[in-house]
Amino acid sequence: MQPVRNSAKAIIVRDGRLLLTVNADGDGPFYLLPGGGQRAGETLPEALQRECREEIGVDVIVGDLAYVREYIGGHHEFAAWDGDVHQIEYMFACRLPEDAEPADGHAPDTMQVGIEWVPLERLEACRIYPAALRPLLGSARADGPVYLGDVN
Numbered sequence: 001m002q003p004v005r006n007s008a009k010a011i012i013v014r015d016g017r018l019l020l021t022v023n024a025d026g027d028g029p030f031y032l033l034p035g036g037g038q039r040a041g042e043t044l045p046e047a048l049q050r051e052c053r054e055e056i057g058v059d060v061i062v063g064d065l066a067y068v069r070e071y072i073g074g075h076h077e078f079a080a081w082d083g084d085v086h087q088i089e090y091m092f093a094c095r096l097p098e099d100a101e102p103a104d105g106h107a108p109d110t111m112q113v114g115i116e117w118v119p120l121e122r123l124e125a126c127r128i129y130p131a132a133l134r135p136l137l138g139s140a141r142a143d144g145p146v147y148l149g150d151v152n
Helices: 044-056 118-124 133-136
Strands: 006-014 017-025 028-030 034-039 062-073 086-095 111-119 146-150
Touching: 006 044, 006 062, 017 044, 028 111, 034 044, 044 062, 044 086, 044 111, 086 133, 111 118, 118 133
Parallel strands: 006 086, 062 146
Antiparallel strands: 006 017, 006 034, 017 028, 017 111, 062 086
16 A cells, blocks of 8 residues: 555636546546645645646635545545555635636646536536535535545
């Protein structure tokens, strides 16, 4: 098993739409919140700002912590190739500066093929990870715990 990895993710909602990275694998497109791994010596907000510059090409204004998700790969459908991964994702409510317009960043993840503003009411039909975000961020927003547990 690899060491536990911290990851910071941005929840950016504007005009009823959620900003997501579009990624592709053998099953087609899927969506992720922008963000990624924390480096040693970086705070979570610093990691999130760096990752957003890399993936969506803009600086973000990091707000409050919204959710914490734990992902233990061996417990989920991707265990065959992700079984040694243990990651804790810290999801922050973020916003963009008023004049900022996101675009493909200069250093996206290897599976990233673009970005998209997804209407909140469409989240239920999207292949988004973690899927536990659908009811929390969708149009029928549900109140729930901050710690989501080991979900995918």
